[in-house]
Amino acid sequence: xxxxxxxxxxxxxxxxxxxxxxxxxxxxxxxxxxxxxxxxxxxxxxxxxxxxxxxxxxxxxxxxxxxxxxxxxxxxxxxxxxxxxxxxxxxxxxxxxxxxxxxxxxxxxxxxxxxxxxxxxxxxxxxxxxxxxxxxxxxxxxxxxxxxxxxxxxxxxxxxxxxxxxxxxxxxxxxxxxxxxxxxxxxxxxxxxxxxxxxxxxxxxxxxxxxxxxxxxxxxxxxxxxxxxxxxxxxxxxxxxxxxxxxxxxxxxxxxxxxxxxxxxxxxxxxxxxxxxxxxxxxxxxxxxxxxxxxxxxxxxxxxxxxxxxxxxxxxxxxxxxxxxxxxxxxxxxxxxxxxxxxxxxxxxxxxxxxxxxxxxxxxxxxxxxxxxxxxxxxxxxxxxxxxxxxxxxxxxxxxxxxxxxxxxxxxxxxxxxxxxxxxxxxxxxxxxxxxxxxxxxxxxxxxxxx
Amino acid sequence: xxxxxxxxxxxxxxxxxxxxxxxxxxxxxxxxxxxxxxxxxxxxxxxxxxxxxxxxxxxxxxxxxxxxxxxxxxxxxxxxxxxxxxxxxxxxxxxxxxxxxxxxxxxxxxxxxxxxxxxxxxxxxxxxxxxxxxxxxxxxxxxxxxxxxxxxxxxxxxxxxxxxxxxxxxxxxxxxxxxxxxxxxxxxxxxxxxxxxxxxxxxxxxxxxxxxxxxxxxxxxxxxxxxxxxxxxxxxxxxxxxxxxxxxxxxxxxxxxxxxxxxxxxxxxxxxxxxxxxxxxxxxxxxxxxxxxxxxxxxxxxxxxxxxxxxxxxxxxxxxxxxxxxxxxxxxxxxxxxxxxxxxxxxxxxxxxxxxxxxxxxxxxxxxxxxxxxxxxxxxxxxxxxxxxxxxxxxxxxxxxxxxxxxxxxxxxxxxxxxxxxxxxxxxxxxxxxxxxxxxxxxxxxxxxxx
Numbered sequence: 001x002x003x004x005x006x007x008x009x010x011x012x013x014x015x016x017x018x019x020x021x022x023x024x025x026x027x028x029x030x031x032x033x034x035x036x037x038x039x040x041x042x043x044x045x046x047x048x049x050x051x052x053x054x055x056x057x058x059x060x061x062x063x064x065x066x067x068x069x070x071x072x073x074x075x076x077x078x079x080x081x082x083x084x085x086x087x088x089x090x091x092x093x094x095x096x097x098x099x100x101x102x103x104x105x106x107x108x109x110x111x112x113x114x115x116x117x118x119x120x121x122x123x124x125x126x127x128x129x130x131x132x133x134x135x136x137x138x139x140x141x142x143x144x145x146x147x148x149x150x151x152x153x154x155x156x157x158x159x160x161x162x163x164x165x166x167x168x169x170x171x172x173x174x175x176x177x178x179x180x181x182x183x184x185x186x187x188x189x190x191x192x193x194x195x196x197x198x199x200x201x202x203x204x205x206x207x208x209x210x211x212x213x214x215x216x217x218x219x220x221x222x223x224x225x226x227x228x229x230x231x232x233x234x235x236x237x238x239x240x241x242x243x244x245x246x247x248x249x250x251x252x253x254x255x256x257x258x259x260x261x262x263x264x265x266x267x268x269x270x271x272x273x274x275x276x277x278x279x280x281x282x283x284x285x286x287x288x289x290x291x292x293x294x295x296x297x298x299x300x301x302x303x304x305x306x307x308x309x310x311x312x313x314x315x316x317x318x319x320x321x322x323x324x325x326x327x328x329x330x331x332x333x334x335x336x337x338x339x340x341x342x343x344x345x346x347x348x349x350x351x352x353x354x355x356x357x358x359x360x361x362x363x364x365x366x367x368x369x370x371x372x373x374x375x376x377x378x379x380x381x382x383x384x385x386x387x388x389x390x391x392x393x394x395x396x397x398x399x400x401x402x403x404x405x406x407x408x409x410x411x412x413x414x415x416x417x418x419x420x421x422x423x424x425x426x427x428x429x430x431x432x433x434x435x436x437x438x439x440x441x442x443x444x445x446x447x448x449x450x451x
Numbered sequence: 452x453x454x455x456x457x458x459x460x461x462x463x464x465x466x467x468x469x470x471x472x473x474x475x476x477x478x479x480x481x482x483x484x485x486x487x488x489x490x491x492x493x494x495x496x497x498x499x500x501x502x503x504x505x506x507x508x509x510x511x512x513x514x515x516x517x518x519x520x521x522x523x524x525x526x527x528x529x530x531x532x533x534x535x536x537x538x539x540x541x542x543x544x545x546x547x548x549x550x551x552x553x554x555x556x557x558x559x560x561x562x563x564x565x566x567x568x569x570x571x572x573x574x575x576x577x578x579x580x581x582x583x584x585x586x587x588x589x590x591x592x593x594x595x596x597x598x599x600x601x602x603x604x605x606x607x608x609x610x611x612x613x614x615x616x617x618x619x620x621x622x623x624x625x626x627x628x629x630x631x632x633x634x635x636x637x638x639x640x641x642x643x644x645x646x647x648x649x650x651x652x653x654x655x656x657x658x659x660x661x662x663x664x665x666x667x668x669x670x671x672x673x674x675x676x677x678x679x680x681x682x683x684x685x686x687x688x689x690x691x692x693x694x695x696x697x698x699x700x701x702x703x704x705x706x707x708x709x710x711x712x713x714x715x716x717x718x719x720x721x722x723x724x725x726x727x728x729x730x731x732x733x734x735x736x737x738x739x740x741x742x743x744x745x746x747x748x749x750x751x752x753x754x755x756x757x758x759x760x761x762x763x764x765x766x767x768x769x770x771x772x773x774x775x776x777x778x779x780x781x782x783x784x785x786x787x788x789x790x791x792x793x794x795x796x797x798x799x800x801x802x803x804x805x806x807x808x809x810x811x812x813x814x815x816x817x818x819x820x821x822x823x824x825x826x827x828x829x830x831x832x833x834x835x836x837x838x839x840x841x842x843x844x845x846x847x848x849x850x851x852x853x854x855x856x857x858x859x860x861x862x863x864x865x866x867x868x869x870x871x872x873x874x875x876x877x878x879x880x881x882x883x884x885x886x887x888x889x890x891x892x893x894x895x896x897x898x899x900x901x902x
Binding site: 309322332338346396397412418426 | 695702779796799849859869873
């Protein structure tokens with residue numbers, strides 16, 4: 001049994017709905033479908049969810065919202081028409097939206113969530129109705145019936161463990177089930193949404209709960225690239241990745257979706273396949289728990305800017321038990337999370353995401369470190385970029401560090417920082433932001449072009 | 452004005468005393484001399500300090516000590532004779548030793564320190580007497596007169612800041628001053644010794660206090676080697692080093708003496724020169740605060756075994772603020788000091804000196820980490836070795852990492868860990884202990900043989 005998730009662009013209009021219906025029909029194992037809200041049909045189009053959010057804001061401000069309301073309804077009425085569905089489908093969607101609007105104007109704390117959820121909910125109704133029209137046994141399953149129980153954090157719900165057992169019972173159902181993504185219900189029955197892009201989370205939760213043999217995530221790209229296509233033109237595509245590789249690649253601003261969405265699937269060892277709705281026969285990218293042996297090479301290069309290096313030096317630092325811990329404690333007190341903290345004998349560097357240490361916090365943090373740790377020198381270097389080479393087993397492969405370092409040298413890029421050995425599947429390099437592209441291009445050449 | 456320190460082998464017998472007298476005469480600026488206790492005259496010889504320690508132990512156990520007592524006296528009587536000094540010099544030394552012995556048997560808490568100090572004290576008396584015989588104005592200056600004030604920690608005294616001002620007054624003295632190394636006095640007038648090898652500490656303190664233009668440290672090696680001679684046969688010698696380079700090199704079990712002895716000199720920016728008593732015209736090694744520009748290369752390779760890697764991994768570790776800090780806190784609670792703690796996304800490695808985590812402590816520490824941090828995986832890998840490339844400015848030089856990594860690859864050694872960027876003057880690599888020599892030899896070849 002496979003759980004299949006379709007993203008916004010895959011359910012943008014009737015044509016797409018027909019496409020995904022073909023995809024569903026192409027494989028009898030595609031029994032449970034999770035859908036997003038209708039996305040963009042053309043570049044300047046607006047996603048349904050964004051329309052719903054604007055609608056909600058107008059309602060909150062008690063301003064006229066009829067125009068946007070009709071835009072939303074139109075998106076669904078067009079689909080219903082073009083797919084030749086009965087009017088009842090649309091009126092059902094309408095009433096759900098109107099109910100949500102009244103919750104918003106009544107200032108109910110989950111009012112906005114309820115309204116935002118209408119996009120996915122509507123898609124699910126449309127799709128199940130269309131599947132029925134095509135002669136398939138199919139039902140819309142509301143997340144509450146499905147058993148997606150979540151914590152009460154509007155806009156950022158977390159799944160509760162009870163959900164998985166409850167979801168497993170859906171296996172008994174014979175027909176094709178269509179579940180709207182993006183939201184769940186608290187044990188008290190309150191609708192709450194996940195963070196944005198939450199349909200990926202829903203799909204992954206459902207796949208985990210149903211112990212699916214595969215979680216197919218249909219989106220609008222053919223597969224995951226081995227490097228940021230904005231830096232390297234038409235880079236190689238990844239046919240297979242392990243969870244750990246995906247995690248590391250996603251980390252440095254690299255991935256088709258947020259890796260955390262996949263955690264429920266990962267934890268239950270459900271293989272994940274990323275495919276393109278517009279090219280369903282393409283191989284896609286498989287994300288598995290373990291890759292076959294003898295594959296110890298670099299599979300991808302992740303990179304991201306927006307890091308800073310907080311450098312401190314203090315004579316005889318390494319004789320001072322607890323220095324490093326105290327420094328990290330100060331950051332923790334100030335709610336600054338750090339990425340890495342390589343330390344030398346008399347020096348320590350802490351790599352932090354730029355936004356974690358805004359200018360206004362900086363002065364105070366610097367002052368605390370100077371005062372409490374009596375450092376000889378403190379320097380903050382912003383505009384740092386991180387590059388991560390990722391691949392299972394690579395850290396046990398002689399010569400990879402050498403190949404990488406040579407690539408930096410050939411690009412005439414100085415390596416500000418190397419962090420290898422902490423992770424078994426990655427090697428991290430820090431460079432000046434303005435040298436990121438040159439460095440990544442050179443690394444791509446070294447690891448993916450010549451062999 | 453130069454402060455000159457002579458080590459044990461440089462004052463082992465009359466011949467050596469004559470040698471160092473020539474050295475002192477060769478440069479009028481050599482006005483203040485700090486001496487060790489007579490060291491070995493031949494390979495199987497026993498150092499005077501070791502004789503004194505045995506003597507003290509016998510006294511404590513109330514066993515007969517006459518044999519060893521005579522051995523000690525003989526070392527000095529031979530010198531006094533061979534140098535043609537007056538008997539009074541010897542009787543003075545004798546009485547000092549006997550006084551010390553009585554302190555030991557009287558169980559005075561600084562008894563042993565007082566006895567251990569007799570070696571240096573005797574040498575100072577002998578040398579100043581001989582300098583006088585050679586027609587020089589010279590005096591023996593006891594550390595108390597000199598103003599070397601220390602904390603009351605028998606066998607591990609620390610210098611008190613008052614000392615430096617007091618010492619500066621010695622500049623007014625016209626004659627050549629000979630000060631015994633290895634001990635000082637508490638403000639209450641109690642004799643206390645520094646840690647073993649303390650004459651280096653004394654020399655450095657005196658040089659700092661007198662604001663000497665140079666602190667010459669005469670020992671029995673021509674200079675500092677750029678790599679451990681036990682690993683590379685007849686390696687290049689270092690003519691110049693900066694304090695920071697010396698620190699980093701000393702760190703990984705590498706140096707002619709413990710770098711901390713030089714701290715007083717370093718802190719006062721007194722240049723240090725390491726020379727060979729048996730080859731005084733040799734260039735030696737200069738240790739300075741800053742090296743001339745345009746010298747951004749590797750000056751030395753330090754290496755040491757006896758490290759372990761405590762590796763933990765936990766899914767989503769990097770989303771958990773305070774994880775790293777908590778791990779280091781546990782180590783701190785157990786009084787385990789760590790060397791480095793590189794961290795990845797879901798992994799963290801802590802490099803620790805083997806002896807810091809004895810087997811008996813291991814179980815408990817592992818248990819705490821598993822219980823308190825709920826890690827998914829914990830692994831301790833002993834038999835790790837660290838290799839450090841040292842050189843000012845090297846981390847700003849493109850290509851050094853590449854050259855180093857290539858050297859490891861050529862030696863077919865896998866790099867278990869790289870730590871670069873924390874220190875500006877070094878780059879650290881972790882390898883399996885049994886591969887240390889191969890790796891270091893390959894690095895030496897890359898950085899010191901080919902150019």
